[in-house]
Amino acid sequence: xxxxxxxxxxxRLQAARHRxxxxxxxxxxxxxxxxxxxxxxxVGSALALIASIKLHSPYFLTGSSVLTFGxxxxxxxxxxxxxxxxxxxxxxxxxxxxxxxxxELTYPRMLYVACxxxxxxxxLAVGGILLGDGTSVEWLDAPVYAQPFFVAGVGLVAGWxxxxxxxxxxxxxxxxxxxxxxxxxxxxWLYTVATxxxxxTPVTGVVQPVINWWFNHNFLGLWLTPxxxxxxxxxxxxxxxxxxxxxxxxxxxxxxxxxxxSWAGMHHLIGGPIPAWLxxxxxxxxxxxxxxxxxxxxxxxxxxxxxxxxxxxxxxLRFTVFGAIAYTAVSFQGSIESLKDFSEVTxxxxxxxxxxxxxxxxxxAMIFFGLYYYMIPRLTGREWASSRLIRLHFWCSAIxxxxxxxxxxxxxxxxxxxxxxxxxPFANIIAxxxxxxxxxxxxxxxxxxxHIAFAILFIVNIAGWGRLRTAGPTLFVEPVQQxxxxxxxxxxxxxxxxxxxxx
Amino acid sequence: xxxxxxxxLLTVFGSVLTFGxxxxxxLNWAVQNGQFENFQRGALSIFDVDExxxxxxxxxxxxxxxxxxx
Numbered sequence: 055x056x057x058x059x060x061x062x063x064x065x066r067l068q069a070a071r072h073r074x075x076x077x078x079x080x081x082x083x084x085x086x087x088x089x090x091x092x093x094x095x096x097v098g099s100a101l102a103l104i105a106s107i108k109l110h111s112p113y114f115l116t117g118s119s120v121l122t123f124g125x126x127x128x129x130x131x132x133x134x135x136x137x138x139x140x141x142x143x144x145x146x147x148x149x150x151x152x153x154x155x156x157x158e159l160t161y162p163r164m165l166y167v168a169c170x171x172x173x174x175x176x177x178l179a180v181g182g183i184l185l186g187d188g189t190s191v192e193w194l195d196a197p198v199y200a201q202p203f204f205v206a207g208v209g210l211v212a213g214w215x216x217x218x219x220x221x222x223x224x225x226x227x228x229x230x231x232x233x234x235x236x237x238x239x240x241x242x243w244l245y246t247v248a249t250x251x252x253x254x255t256p257v258t259g260v261v262q263p264v265i266n267w268w269f270n271h272n273f274l275g276l277w278l279t280p281x282x283x284x285x286x287x288x289x290x291x292x293x294x295x296x297x298x299x300x301x302x303x304x305x306x307x308x309x310x311x312x313x314x315x316s317w318a319g320m321h322h323l324i325g326g327p328i329p330a331w332l333x334x335x336x337x338x339x340x341x342x343x344x345x346x347x348x349x350x351x352x353x354x355x356x357x358x359x360x361x362x363x364x365x366x367x368x369x370x371l372r373f374t375v376f377g378a379i380a381y382t383a384v385s386f387q388g389s390i391e392s393l394k395d396f397s398e399v400t401x402x403x404x405x406x407x408x409x410x411x412x413x414x415x416x417x418x419a420m421i422f423f424g425l426y427y428y429m430i431p432r433l434t435g436r437e438w439a440s441s442r443l444i445r446l447h448f449w450c451s452a453i454x455x456x457x458x459x460x461x462x463x464x465x466x467x468x469x470x471x472x473x474x475x476x477x478x479p480f481a482n483i484i485a486x487x488x489x490x491x492x493x494x495x496x497x498x499x500x501x502x503x504x505h506i507a508f509a510i511l512f513i514v515n516i517a518g519w520g521r522l523r524t525a526g527p528t529l530f531v532e533p534v535q536q537x538x539x540x541x542x543x544x545x546x547x548x549x550x551x552x553x554x555x556x557x
Numbered sequence: 558x559x560x561x562x563x564x565x566l567l568t569v570f571g572s573v574l575t576f577g578x579x580x581x582x583x584l585n586w587a588v589q590n591g592q593f594e595n596f597q598r599g600a601l602s603i604f605d606v607d608e609x610x611x612x613x614x615x616x617x618x619x620x621x622x623x624x625x626x627x
Binding site: 062070226228239240250251255257288293294296301302305309313316368371427437438441444 | 560561564565568572575576579580584587592593596597598599600601602603604605606607608609610611612613614615616617618619620621622623
């Protein structure tokens with residue numbers, strides 16, 4: 055009787071094959087989310103450029119009501135926050151949950167439905183706003199007929215994430231899973247409550263902006279932030295091959311975020327006609343956010359200590375570490391901005407816009423770019439076509455957002471100082487900030503060039519054009535020559551040209 | 558109280574109970590389940606024999622992999 059003794063290489067092969075089969079099970083739905091997310095990133099970039107140019111060149115595209123600033127700016131927000139960021143976030147949730155639970159994705163067809171529903175909603179939101187159907191409620195500008203589609207789409211994704219988690223084969227719940235589970239639990243409820251109370255059974259008076267800003271801040275804090283931070287908690291150690299610096303701190307950070315982030319929304323209404331205690335409680339919550347932010351910062355940055363040279367080698371790591379640094383910076387800044395004395399200057403100025411973009415782009419988008427560069431080759435079985443284009447994307451995005459943030463922070467600060475001085479004529483303030491706004495458009499053009507490079511790489515990869523790369527870090531290629539035929543058919547997308555196990 | 562006030566109060570208290578309750582339940586489950594007992598093992602759960610600790614898993618396509626960690 056033959057006895058099968060598994061060698062070390064066999065164990066490695068089994069592990070690699072299992073991981074590849076999980077990636078393969080996610081391929082269709084996750085790529086659908088990724089592709090449509092990228093489409094909305096490009097739409098959002100175009101709308102952003104139009105809105106930005108209009109601020110320093112007010113006669114740009116004035117002939118059409120569709121392209122007025124009030125519509126284009128709101129459509130931009132929906133395209134990038136609900137379109138790009140949320141679709142990419144849902145792709146992250148699905149892929150990471152499968153990998154970390156070590157199970158394949160089941161019933162993928164329903165996730166195509168979820169993706170379609172979310173995209174219908176985003177189309178109705180962006181199209182509706184451009185055609186004059188926007189609601190004028192910031193962040194919730196989408197027409198009411200788009201709202202049920204958003205809820206149904208994210209509801210399905212949440213259900214699939216929960217079902218995948220229940221079927222998990224890995225007994226330990228990794229910190230990224232905590233963040234993802236929390237996000238898919240919080241967001242559908244958050245969105246439903248906010249839309250119900252503002253549009254379907256509207257509350258009146260100051261309660262309406264209170265709910266509005268409770269939603270807006272939590273959209274970032276309880277939806278995009280946990281998924282972005284969770285993604286970095288997976289990618290950084292996984293790319294480096296080094297466990298997270300302090301796992302204990304990472305869990306503490308998660309629970310501190312769960313406890314404090316939802317308080318923070320009212321700091322947007324400082325100085326507004328709301329009860330003073332509401333704004334003060336928010337300021338306290340914002341200050342308490344130092345705890346989870348410092349926990350995440352220590353972990354992300356201490357894990358990198360001694361490994362910074364790796365940034366030269368890994369495209370995913372560059373984007374992810376940039377995002378992690380931006381998270382630390384934007385969170386510290388956000389806590390300081392919640393102080394009333396600071397708000398006296400910066401409130402209602404471009405300073406806030408710079409802060410928002412450091413969060414939504416410098417942190418969230420950069421981490422999702424890092425995720426794409428890591429995840430897509432593993433889903434398609436094909437390496438990126440050009441390192442040069444990846445570098446172009448990184449430098450355009452990194453320099454673009456840095457320029458954007460710097461110019462708007464300087465312009466916004468002095469704008470606030472001058473607005474508080476009754477001796478400064480309003481027209482002088484406009485004239486002072488105009489060159490900074492022009493620089494903002496240049497930053498926007500840079501970021502858009504990066505997005506076009508990114509889109510080219512993505513399309514070439516998905517379509518299977520260009521040179522095939524069989525030797526790369528990301529691909530698992532089945533060594534058919536050495537193993538039985540059933541092995542070769544179990545993972546059909548893998549190319550059998552060569553044996554590739556990591557050295 | 559008009560119906561809108563009732564709806565607001567129900568939503569607020571419902572949210573407090575749902576979210577507070579969920580957080581307490583999840584924390585309790587995690588403690589009972591031993592999730593917080595061995596943090597070192599938790600940190601290692603993303604690695605396996607094919608992609609072990611010490612193995613870099615990403616570098617630019619067509620270029621040399623990074624040298625071993627210092």
